Amino acid sequence: MRSFFAFFKKELLESARSGKLMILGVLFIAFGIMNPAIAKLTPWMLEIMAEELAESGMSITSVTVDALTSWTQFFKNIPMALIAFVLIYGGIFTREYESGTLLLMLTKGLARYKVLLAKALLLLSLWSLGYFICFGITYAYNAYFWDNSVAKSLIPAVLNWWLFGLWVICLAVLFSTLAKGSSIVLLGTGAGALGAYLLSLLPKLKPYSPASLMESAGLLTGAESADAYVKALIVTVLLCFTFIAVSIPIFNKKEI
Amino acid sequence: MAILEIKNLTKSFGDKAVLTGLSLSVPEHSVFGFIGRNGAGKTTTMKAALGLVSPDGGEIYVAGEKVCRGQTGTNRHIGYLPDVPEFYPFMTAREYLTLCGESLGMSKAEIKQRSEELLSLVGLAGEKHRVRGYSRGMKQRLGIAQALLSRPKLLICDEPTSALDPIGRKEILDILLAAREQTTVLFSTHILSDAERICTDAAFLEGGKIALQGSISELKSIHRTQEFTLELAGGEHMPALLSKFPRAKAVGTEALSFCGGADEIHALLAFIAEKKIAFTKIERAEPTLEALFMEVAAK
Numbered sequence A: 001m002r003s004f005f006a007f008f009k010k011e012l013l014e015s016a017r018s019g020k021l022m023i024l025g026v027l028f029i030a031f032g033i034m035n036p037a038i039a040k041l042t043p044w045m046l047e048i049m050a051e052e053l054a055e056s057g058m059s060i061t062s063v064t065v066d067a068l069t070s071w072t073q074f075f076k077n078i079p080m081a082l083i084a085f086v087l088i089y090g091g092i093f094t095r096e097y098e099s100g101t102l103l104l105m106l107t108k109g110l111a112r113y114k115v116l117l118a119k120a121l122l123l124l125s126l127w128s129l130g131y132f133i134c135f136g137i138t139y140a141y142n143a144y145f146w147d148n149s150v151a152k153s154l155i156p157a158v159l160n161w162w163l164f165g166l167w168v169i170c171l172a173v174l175f176s177t178l179a180k181g182s183s184i185v186l187l188g189t190g191a192g193a194l195g196a197y198l199l200s201l202l203p204k205l206k207p208y209s210p211a212s213l214m215e216s217a218g219l220l221t222g223a224e225s226a227d228a229y230v231k232a233l234i235v236t237v238l239l240c241f242t243f244i245a246v247s248i249p250i251f252n253k254k255e256i
Numbered sequence B: 001m002a003i004l005e006i007k008n009l010t011k012s013f014g015d016k017a018v019l020t021g022l023s024l025s026v027p028e029h030s031v032f033g034f035i036g037r038n039g040a041g042k043t044t045t046m047k048a049a050l051g052l053v054s055p056d057g058g059e060i061y062v063a064g065e066k067v068c069r070g071q072t073g074t075n076r077h078i079g080y081l082p083d084v085p086e087f088y089p090f091m092t093a094r095e096y097l098t099l100c101g102e103s104l105g106m107s108k109a110e111i112k113q114r115s116e117e118l119l120s121l122v123g124l125a126g127e128k129h130r131v132r133g134y135s136r137g138m139k140q141r142l143g144i145a146q147a148l149l150s151r152p153k154l155l156i157c158d159e160p161t162s163a164l165d166p167i168g169r170k171e172i173l174d175i176l177l178a179a180r181e182q183t184t185v186l187f188s189t190h191i192l193s194d195a196e197r198i199c200t201d202a203a204f205l206e207g208g209k210i211a212l213q214g215s216i217s218e219l220k221s222i223h224r225t226q227e228f229t230l231e232l233a234g235g236e237h238m239p240a241l242l243s244k245f246p247r248a249k250a251v252g253t254e255a256l257s258f259c260g261g262a263d264e265i266h267a268l269l270a271f272i273a274e275k276k277i278a279f280t281k282i283e284r285a286e287p288t289l290e291a292l293f294m295e296v297a298a299k
Helices: A002-017 A020-055 A067-089 A094-099 A101-107 A112-145 A154-178 A182-201 A210-214 A217-221 A226-252 B042-049 B073-077 B093-103 B108-121 B136-148 B166-179 B192-198 B216-222 B238-244 B262-274 B289-298
Strands: B002-013 B016-027 B031-036 B057-062 B078-081 B154-158 B184-189 B201-206 B209-215 B226-232 B249-251 B255-260 B279-284
Touching (some): A020 A067, A067 A112, A067 A182, A094 A101, A094 A182, A101 B078, A154 A217, A182 A210, A210 A226, A217 A226, B016 B031, B016 B184, B016 B201, B031 B192, B042 B184, B093 B108, B093 B136, B154 B166, B192 B289, B201 B289, B216 B289, B226 B238, B226 B262, B238 B255
Parallel strands (some): B031 B184, B031 B201, B154 B184
Antiparallel strands (some): B201 B209, B226 B279
């Protein structure tokens, strides 16, 4: 256990000293502030554009914004945060293969699965931390400006999306044990997420696809209940464990 | 007892056979020179001993335990210094050694004491900067410190001196020599003077196999042909000597070098005595690993 935490500490130190932690912090805080800000600014922006729009034949009567507008923004923006997260951390394994830094650690007898789990734990906890900071900021602003209770099933929707993020990260970990360079990791992860999305377009498979967890509109407006996502939740959690479980033997046999 | 035993190791990369039945035995408490030209397969052999490369055939034992590919337990006996060691650039030497120590499961007090000991051994005790700014020689020295941290039974160094300037090389060799008190040292090199300076044993890798192996004195005694230098008092007898002994080579106008067995040497001495040739010096050259290596490589 000590060697696991030693390596985890090293990962954390690397994130901090390389400035990645700060970038992530800025990113998630900015997104958190942006969601209510965009909602708040929408009527004002429309007012500015009203004249132009009137010329082209559109007339704007009155726009009402509430917490729901802000939450819609949240779910529109969070995919960008996830993409940025994967881009920033996509090379967490492959950079070590390329530089050869892992060689010395492994030849010291540090168990490979501990390296893998330490890196995976760092990714999952940083994603969770960033995600919930972003959520917390949006929630606080929304509560201040409007009323969060208009968003029905908000917590299930937020947890669904968080879990989808975890799933993508586990997928990236799996590809990191298969690939030698970070471009393959990014491509593979992107292809995996796209595949899940394409599957979710098929009505029969939709309830099982992790990508369906991204859909929040139904939950927020109250058109759908959280129960509709139970199958997708179970599949996603099982896949997360499978990805990690499969990456361990692959990583054990990897030529480094 | 042999700390490292390699039996009949074979490895090809694509259709290029690098190792073709290499067998090697490294005795305990030796400084073992693993000598071969560039691309002979030295690094591949060492990586196979660490379980980093899977051989096509053959077996490797470290301290009596079999090495497996990938996650191998035998690595706890080994300290390894790769040819170009790479450290986490955002850490200081002390932080790096602490990470290594914790990864190895050493206690806090032990890590602290051992780090100080090793950092002063390799001359980095006063270094407060992060590894990012280290020179090659400093990285090699930190590499030796991290390799020795756990008091391994075997220290494997892959060409530790090749990329360094003469001063850096001497420092590394001195450190390796000092490390011998604690462990067995196996190091690969193609710089024969380095091997000659500190090795007790050596093996020549040629054509994917070990061509010669033994203690340095044994190896030198295998060297059958001996080299002599003869310096004459004047140049007038040079043509006669050169025509009589076609294997002799002129070195300048008044000296010649001569390779041969005992019979030929005696014939030369008899010729000098018969013709009353004046000379200033006859010297037997000390057999060198270099001459031996050339002989092995020429076969």
